[in-house]
Amino acid sequence: MGLTKTQIFDERQNELAIIFKVLAHPARIAILQYISSQKACICNDIVEEIGLAQPTISQHLKELKSIDLIIGEIEGKKVCYCINLNKWKEIQTLLNSFFDKTKFNCC
Amino acid sequence: MGLTKTQIFDERQNELAIIFKVLAHPARIAILQYISSQKACICNDIVEEIGLAQPTISQHLKELKSIDLIIGEIEGKKVCYCINLNKWKEIQTLLNSFFDKTKFNCC
DNA sequence: TTTTAATATTGCAATATTACGATAATAAAA
DNA sequence: TTTTATTATCGTAATATTGCAATATTAAAA
Numbered sequence: 306m307g308l309t310k311t312q313i314f315d316e317r318q319n320e321l322a323i324i325f326k327v328l329a330h331p332a333r334i335a336i337l338q339y340i341s342s343q344k345a346c347i348c349n350d351i352v353e354e355i356g357l358a359q360p361t362i363s364q365h366l367k368e369l370k371s372i373d374l375i376i377g378e379i380e381g382k383k384v385c386y387c388i389n390l391n392k393w394k395e396i397q398t399l400l401n402s403f404f405d406k407t408k409f410n411c412c
Numbered sequence: 413m414g415l416t417k418t419q420i421f422d423e424r425q426n427e428l429a430i431i432f433k434v435l436a437h438p439a440r441i442a443i444l445q446y447i448s449s450q451k452a453c454i455c456n457d458i459v460e461e462i463g464l465a466q467p468t469i470s471q472h473l474k475e476l477k478s479i480d481l482i483i484g485e486i487e488g489k490k491v492c493y494c495i496n497l498n499k500w501k502e503i504q505t506l507l508n509s510f511f512d513k514t515k516f517n518c519c
Numbered sequence: 520t521t522t523t524a525a526t527a528t529t530g531c532a533a534t535a536t537t538a539c540g541a542t543a544a545t546a547a548a549a
Numbered sequence: 550t551t552t553t554a555t556t557a558t559c560g561t562a563a564t565a566t567t568g569c570a571a572t573a574t575t576a577a578a579a
Contacts, residue, residue, distance in 0.1 A: 307534030414564030
């Protein structure tokens with residue numbers, strides 16, 4: 306069906322899945338790595354760096370923005386995209402909590 | 413197109429994306445949490461716990477197995493699924509490395 | 520050997536994702 | 550004001566994912 310049955314899972318499980326889903330594309334990984342390594346993180350530079358069409362990059366940026374992982378600051382005609390450090394740390398902590406909380410009773 | 417252009421990204425970026433993708437479903441999060449909390453982690457118990465049809469669970473288990481996150485041990489007619497602790501730790505380390513390596517020069 | 524129980528696989532319908540051309544929106548520059 | 554540059558949105562084609570009924574496979578039990 307292609308439709309995830311979110312209603313049978315709890316909020317935490319759905320939240321984790323959404324975060325993982327946003328990160329589950331090499332272009333979005335590459336965008337994050339590029340943004341984080343540059344002093345100026347202009348959208349157009351990202352398009353040239355990654356090698357996907359401008360609308361495609363714009364869409365990936367939108368998905369990263371949807372969980373506040375990046376912030377876009379308008380600078381005239383351009384937009385400077387930056388990683389949202391607070392959210393970044395928050396997500397890293399959340400993922401570590403998921404990995405750590407998982408105990409291994411069996412086998 | 414629906415087809416990810418993996419060839420324009422490096423191996424590390426693609427590997428990270430695949431790991432995130434496997435984790436990007438609440439059912440698979442729930443399966444991992446359930447398996448890790450049980451002494452016996454029989455496939456049928458997972459089906460009853462999660463509330464999805466048996467073939468659907470079987471498919472999700474297959475995806476978790478695809479990156480060796482879980483191991484299925486055959487016990488007669490039943491299969492006992494367990495988390496692969498070594499891979500679990502390895503992936504946690506890899507994700508932390510990704511989060512840590514990302515520096516923030518801009519903004 | 521036949522039956523039963525547990526799990527995997529196949530096939531398919533419905534929805535989601537990816538990618539991009541065309542175009543709109545926005546703001547600086549001419 | 551018109552042009553130009555930059556980014557966002559829309560529409561759409563192609564592929565992927567999700568979920569399940571039907572069925573196959575496997576191994577213990579009868």
